[in-house]
Amino acid sequence: MTDWEAVIGLEVHCQLLTKSKIFSGAATAYGAEPNTQADGVTLGFPGVLPVLNGEALRMAVTFGLAVGAQVAERCVFARKHYFYPDLPKGYQISQYELPIVAKGTLDIELDDGHGGVTHKTIGITRAHMEEDAGKSLHENYSGATGIDLNRAGTPLIEIVSEPDIRSAAEAVAYLKKLHQLVVYLGICDGNMQEGSFRCDANVSVRRKGEAKFGTRTETKNVNSFRFVEKAIEYEIERQIEVIEGGGRIIQETRLFNPDTGETKSMRVKEDANDYRYFPDPDLLPVVCSADYIERIRELLPELPDTKKVRFQKNYGLAAYDAGVLTGSRELADYYEEVVKLSGADAKLCANWVITDLLGALNKLGKEKYVDSGFVTIPASMLAGLLKRIADKTISGKIAKEVFEAMIAGEGDADAIIKAKGLVQITDESAIISAIDKVMAASPGQLAEYRSGKDKLFGFFVGQVMKATQGKANPDAVNRLLKEKLAG
Ligand code: ADP
Ligand code: MG
Numbered sequence: 237m238t239d240w241e242a243v244i245g246l247e248v249h250c251q252l253l254t255k256s257k258i259f260s261g262a263a264t265a266y267g268a269e270p271n272t273q274a275d276g277v278t279l280g281f282p283g284v285l286p287v288l289n290g291e292a293l294r295m296a297v298t299f300g301l302a303v304g305a306q307v308a309e310r311c312v313f314a315r316k317h318y319f320y321p322d323l324p325k326g327y328q329i330s331q332y333e334l335p336i337v338a339k340g341t342l343d344i345e346l347d348d349g350h351g352g353v354t355h356k357t358i359g360i361t362r363a364h365m366e367e368d369a370g371k372s373l374h375e376n377y378s379g380a381t382g383i384d385l386n387r388a389g390t391p392l393i394e395i396v397s398e399p400d401i402r403s404a405a406e407a408v409a410y411l412k413k414l415h416q417l418v419v420y421l422g423i424c425d426g427n428m429q430e431g432s433f434r435c436d437a438n439v440s441v442r443r444k445g446e447a448k449f450g451t452r453t454e455t456k457n458v459n460s461f462r463f464v465e466k467a468i469e470y471e472i473e474r475q476i477e478v479i480e481g482g483g484r485i486i487q488e489t490r491l492f493n494p495d496t497g498e499t500k501s502m503r504v505k506e507d508a509n510d511y512r513y514f515p516d517p518d519l520l521p522v523v524c525s526a527d528y529i530e531r532i533r534e535l536l537p538e539l540p541d542t543k544k545v546r547f548q549k550n551y552g553l554a555a556y557d558a559g560v561l562t563g564s565r566e567l568a569d570y571y572e573e574v575v576k577l578s579g580a581d582a583k584l585c586a587n588w589v590i591t592d593l594l595g596a597l598n599k600l601g602k603e604k605y606v607d608s609g610f611v612t613i614p615a616s617m618l619a620g621l622l623k624r625i626a627d628k629t630i631s632g633k634i635a636k637e638v639f640e641a642m643i644a645g646e647g648d649a650d651a652i653i654k655a656k657g658l659v660q661i662t663d664e665s666a667i668i669s670a671i672d673k674v675m676a677a678s679p680g681q682l683a684e685y686r687s688g689k690d691k692l693f694g695f696f697v698g699q700v701m702k703a704t705q706g707k708a709n710p711d712a713v714n715r716l717l718k719e720k721l722a723g
Contacts, residue, residue, distance in 0.1 A: 242472045243440045243449050244401035245361075248414060249392050250424045251368065251432040252295045258367050258391035259286030259329065259519075266430050270373070270384035278389045280325030285518050288313075292391035295423035296336045296365050297524060297532050299393055302421055302539060303360050305340030307529050313365070313519040316511045321383050322370035330394075332513045335364035336522070337393075342417070343541065344409040345559075353555075358410050359398030368392050387431075393423075399438070399449065404468040408461050411435060416540055420565050428459050435464055439471040441479070450475070451485040455499050458492050467492040471499050543568055551575065551582035560590050570615050577619035580626040588622060592636070596643050613642060621649035629653065630660050631710050662709045664716065667700070670708065671720050674699040685721055696721060 257264055260277035276284040300307040314332040340360035348354045368390040373382035395414065401407050415433055418424040425432050440452035455471060458464045470492075475485050490499040515521075538546070540562055547558035547568070562568045567589075575585045593613065621638055624630050630638065630653060641652045653659055661667060674696060675682055685692040700713050 239444050240441050240472075240476050241444045241446075242402055242404075242468070243399045243442060243452070244403075244407050244468060245399035245438040245452075246397045246401065246407060246410060247436040247438070247454075248395040248397075248411070249368075249434045249436075250299075250395060250414075250418050252292050252391040252393060252423055253425055254289055254291045254295070254391055256289060257389035258289050258292045258365065260284075260389060262389065264390045266427075266432075268386055270382065270386060272386065274370075274385035274388065278324075278385055286329065286516075288519065288522065289391060292365060293336070293522060293524075294532060295391075295421075296363065296393050297529060298421050298423055298536065299363055299395075299418065300337035300340065301529070301533050301536055302417060303337075303340030303342055303363075305337045305360060305363070307524060308334060308336055308338065309525075310334065310521050310523050311336045311365075312521045313516045314513045315516050316366075316513055318506075318511060320369065321381065322372050322385065322388065324370075324385065324388070328367060328369060329516055329519070330366035331364035332508075334521075335362045336524075337363035342397075342410060342413055344406065344413050346406060346409055356400075356406065358400045358406075361396045361398050363393045363395045366392050366394055399440075399452075404465045404472070407437065407468055408465050411461060411464060413540075416563065420537060420540055422537070428461075431459065434459055437464060437468050437471070439468055439475070440485070441472055441475045450479075451487050453485065453488050453490050453499075454505060455490045455492050456502065463492060463494055466494075466497050467499055470497060474499070537565065547571075551586065553583065553586050557586050557590060560594075561586060573615035574619045574622065577616055578622035578626065580619075580622040584625070585622060588618060588639075592639055593618060596639075612645075617642065617648050624649050624653060628660060628662060628709065630658055631706075633710070634658050634660065634706055637706075658707060660709050661704055661707045662712060664712060667704070667708050667712050667716055668720070670700050670703045671696075671713075671717055674703055675720065682721070686723060693717070693721070 251264075252258075254264060256262060257278065260275050262275040262278055263273045265273070277286055297307050311331060312334040313329050315327040316330045316332070317327040319326060338361070340363070342358050342360060344356050344358060345353045346356060368387050370383055370385035370388035373384055376382070397410065401410060415426050418433070419426040427433070434457050437455045437458060438452045439455065440450035442448065442450045453471060453475070455467045458467045471490070478485060487505045489502045489505050491502045492499050543562040544555070544558045547553050547562055548555060551558075553561070561571045571585065571589050574589060575582050578585060621635055621642065624638075625632055625635050637656075638649055638652045638658065641647075641656070642649065646652050646655070678696075678699065681692050681695055685696070696717050697713060700717065701708060701710075
């Protein structure tokens with residue numbers, strides 16, 4: 237095992253978030269009654285003509301710019317021929333020799349195995365525009381297959397990586413980064429269950445030090461990060477076993493079975509020749525002027541890596557925390573809103589968002605990054621709580637109690653503080669009177685403390701906090717207790 241190295245290249249199909257299809261006006265919305273979103277173009281009727289959706293082009297260019305790639309001044313749609321029941325035209329409109337995007341890169345972060353991280357750059361060979369195929373439905377059809385063509389014609393970009401990836405973990409890091417990016421860019425909803433973001437994994441193995449790549453297999457449509465990891469790990473082991481057993485790997489397409497964690501041969505891999513690619517005579521070459529590309533560049537949002545660095549710098553956050561908070565644009569915006577509205581310390585805000593808010597969402601079983609789970613506690617509401625910590629109305633400890641109530645839907649911070657009578661006691665005379673009572677009630681401990689048992693200080697703090705139902709200002713309690721206990 238140790239003298240083998242894996243070589244991996246990923247092809248990601250990413251559905252673009254347009255309202256209508258790539259070459260027609262039919263809707264792309266997910267989940268409609270089968271075949272209600274299949275117009276003449278989708279069905280491949282004779283004589284219909286495809287017309288390129290401008291939004292799909294804009295999104296493909298947006299992606300290219302975000303990965304620092306070359307956006308082609310001129311790109312061409314090609315017909316890729318194959319027969320399948322969910323492809324009524326008998327060919328898929330894709331791009332072949334002249335794709336819209338070429339030569340980009342994506343930086344990924346990896347565990348260095350010692351609690352730190354290392355960085356690696358993965359090459360993106362190309363990204364081309366193409367149409368999605370329909371879907372074959374096998375459930376609920378005994379002895380038959382249903383065909384739903386609603387998905388046919390949905391715009392995709394297929395993002396092809398260089399064979400730069402060396403392990404399942406690297407593959408997952410690359411995919412997560414790519415997923416985060418396309419969602420940030422607003423060009424894909426990222427929903428993997430619905431197939432909006434799907435991956436084919438090309439895997440080969442070679443002995444370490446060998447310059448030539450081994451023969452690869454391609455495992456199709458692995459639709460979760462975990463499955464990608466499992467499928468690749470399985471495939472690496474299988475290939476090593478085959479070769480060590482004296483066999484050889486055949487170039488083939490394989491299918492991952494999530495129930496067994498195994499991959500199974502599906503068909504011998506077709507060659508580009510088999511597809512008889514040629515330029516689609518119904519579609520004009522697409523010309524992107526420098527002007528057009530610049531306009532799109534100006535509209536790019538702040539990208540995740542840039543945002544993360546800014547969060548570290550502007551808010552004084554650790555790399556890890558900045559990474560969590562910039563995991564999605566939604567969460568990053570939420571955090572910045574909390575900082576702005578509360579006027580509280582930025583690190584304190586980060587702790588509350590990461591530990592308390594995300595922790596609570598997690599407990600409630602809400603997906604952190606995808607869900608609209610933040611609606612339950614809008615930024616203004618969390619900010620309202622942090623404001624009361626900042627102005628010392630409540631202590632950090634009491635704030636946790638208020639937050640619990642907030643999660644339970646008991647209202648905003650001020651309402652909860654009022655209803656539960658949680659306002660912090662900062663009035664020194666009130667704290668001193670509580671201290672006096674505690675000292676009078678604990679003569680034994682007082683004597684021990686004064687004879688040098690410093691550890692008992694904590695006991696007195698606890699007693700005073702108890703006497704004030706946790707409401708006394710902790711700093712004041714500490715300071716005043718020290719004075720009083722000293723006698
Ligand atoms: P195809 O279109 O037939 O799938 P491509 O040349 O576009 O072929 O390559 C598809 C993917 O396979 C790319 O991501 C590429 O990096 C990867 N790849 C190519 N050769 C190998 C190999 N020997 N081992 C692993 N991955 C490979
Ligand atoms: Mg392929």
